[in-house]
Amino acid sequence: MSRDWNLIAKGIAPEIPQPELDNAVGVLQALESQFAPLRQSLPHETEPAVIFPSFHAPEKPA
């Protein structure tokens, strides 16, 4: 299912002027077409590469 970038843009502020939004939509559609197969192939249990550190007191440097 492809995204409706124009609809997403209606939900953000400050708004993006239409000519600039048109340019953004073109770029994002192309990026989405490359990303969608990767997203769909993700195993359910895969965690992000960037994870938040636990909030322990930091160790002192060695």
Next chain:
Amino acid sequence: MNLQETAKALRKGSVSALELVTDSVRRIAALDPKLKAFITVTAEMAQNQARQADQDLANGKDRGPLHGIPVAVKDVFCTQGIRTTCGSKLFADYVPEYDAAVVERLKSAGAVIVGKTNMHELAYGVTSTNPHFGTVRNPWNLDRITGGSSGGSGSAVAAGIVPMAMGSDTGGSIRIPASFCGTVGLKPSFGRVSRYGVLPLDFSLDHMGPLTQCVRDAALTLNAIAGFDLRDETSSRRPVEAYLPPEPVAIQGLRIGLPENFYFDRVSTSVADSVRRAARLAEEAGAIVVPVSVPDVAQLNTIGRLILLSEASATMDHYLNRREDFGADVRALLDQGRLIPATDYINAQRVRRMLLQEFQSIWKHVDCLFTPTTPTSAPRIGQSTIDLGGPEDVRIASTRLTRGINVLGWPALSLPCGFDEEGLPLGLQIIGPSFQEALIMRVGAALETALNLTYRRPVL
């Protein structure tokens, strides 16, 4: 003179730190009206520091190879009492009250900062065509871009204004200007050099490193700036190594991977020929060149772009109501990032984990990789596309061979490996496994000797 030669001359007494700084400042005055490599020049402060450096040396207090050497830092590094603009109108009057970790370490190593270098606005682009502080020009041809975003650092080093200038690299921003300007550029492993005090673009892709005239100078700089920093949560506790390659340097038996896919697709003939020649020279020096098939780099680039768009827009969220204060290209990228759903960002980070595991398999077969740094030499200022079998946006093309390495966090070194038919420099990228900076420096130093190109400097 490069950094190492200058350090030797200082200790022999044939030149003083004050003379070096004065000469550097004089070159800025003479060349910068053309090059636009600097945003701020700190002449008086630098001359005072140089006097102190001379006095310290005379008193036997030697801080090491950077002692008394004039250097520059990209205007993304916070400098106490010196304005730090990030190449942006937003920060045009920002004067930090503290130094970035890199600046602290350079100062403690005795380096003398002569100025803050110009850059692509907010480090978010590869042309260094800055609408607020001027277009940085390439010393090899003033009608060409320097690359970016560390374009001022590339220009200043190539023009011989300073032997070392610091840069930052989120998708190639050290290596691309190094390639286009004919300098060495080192992007260390993620976590090797502290990001503390650097105005962030993308917290999971930003890396800090030097641009220099030769590989050994980059190694000496890394010796000074690498190491754990409690103030940067991504800083590694892994011990630092001695990065300066031995003399003579040996690479016998090292396995150098030459990719059979992706990296030589859609690159200019002169670029491909120069990198392959470098591989042959490595072979003559005793290395084993191994053809390798690499996993899908285009996938790395896709998620690299997605992560960058998302994180950069989040970082700049506070300023997005000041649309007119951004250049058009940066504003467009920030708009794109604002529209990306959080689910896509998280999923890109999940794909990143999968690709990290997949790409790690390369190191079962080889010790490092040789690739071109950029697909072409420096494009013209104002050029919007590169045509290598079809038009491709300059930004996308210029980062095509570098961006993925930021996603992986691996170290990568760019060094000059030839010149094209127009006399413009070309870059070889040496990529290694995480925290193998010493290895890629060794290979780079061996290649630099074999290629024998460091004597060629631009005429200005």
